[in-house]
Amino acid sequence: MKRVIVCIIGCLFFKYNNSAICQSLINGDFENSSLSICEYNISDHDFNKKMPGVVAFGKSYINKMYIGEIDVLKSGCFVNPKSGNWCIGLASDYITFKTSDAIALELDANLIQGEYYQLTFSIYGNTSFNETLSGVIIGESIIGTDLGIIIDSLGPIAMNWKDISIEFRAQQNSKFIT
Numbered sequence: 198m199k200r201v202i203v204c205i206i207g208c209l210f211f212k213y214n215n216s217a218i219c220q221s222l223i224n225g226d227f228e229n230s231s232l233s234i235c236e237y238n239i240s241d242h243d244f245n246k247k248m249p250g251v252v253a254f255g256k257s258y259i260n261k262m263y264i265g266e267i268d269v270l271k272s273g274c275f276v277n278p279k280s281g282n283w284c285i286g287l288a289s290d291y292i293t294f295k296t297s298d299a300i301a302l303e304l305d306a307n308l309i310q311g312e313y314y315q316l317t318f319s320i321y322g323n324t325s326f327n328e329t330l331s332g333v334i335i336g337e338s339i340i341g342t343d344l345g346i347i348i349d350s351l352g353p354i355a356m357n358w359k360d361i362s363i364e365f366r367a368q369q370n371s372k373f374i375t
Contacts, residue, residue, distance in 0.1 A: 220306045221304070222303065222305075223304070224248065224251050225302060227281070227283040228283055232269050235270050237268045239266070239269065240266070244267045247269070250302070251301070253265055254299055254301060265298055268288075269283060269286075270284050270285065271284075284321075285300070287300070301375045303372060304371070304373065304374065307372050308337060308367035308369070308370060308372075310367050310368065310370050311367065312366070313365070313367075314364070314366075314367060315362060315363070316361075316363045317360070319358050320353040321356075322354050322359075325356075328355070333350065333353065335347070335348045339369060339372060339373070340372070340373070341372070341373050343375070344375050345373070348365045349363050349365070
């Protein structure tokens with residue numbers, strides 16, 4: 198399985214109007230958790246119990262045979278987080294592309310359909326175990342267990358953090374970024 202390390206930083210959603218409203222991810226930096234050490238290959242179910250404001254759903258959503266294998270990492274565990282103390286590692290089956298970890302990050306307020314937003318985050322392509330990198334699909338969703346509407350797709354850089362900024366128009370009153 199291929200790992201993509203994800204770090205979500207700061208206040209992520211800026212509505213483009215004069216009111217300067219900002220929707221934030223409830224646990225975008227993955228700092229609010231019950232973890233004290235790095236954990237590897239956590240099932241979606243166990244991850245959801247340990248990481249409030251973030252819903253893991255990929256493996257079980259795509260194929261019920263898989264239970265997930267998200268990593269929760271801090272400095273010294275294959276990566277140094279871009280922001281804060283923690284980041285997560287997502288895995289995909291780069292050979293058959295039939296499974297992939299997926300997460301939904303909860304917003305503190307719903308997006309407003311038709312409004313424009315900017316999403317800013319960082320990704321890291323970990324090639325420590327395999328040189329093939331998987332892409333990342335970004336979506337907006339009303340519920341935390343569905344990819345929802347695709348906003349964009351992109352690829353990480355091997356063994357480096359890549360800062361991403363995506364501008365998009367909300368297609369629905371989404372409560373999650375996936």
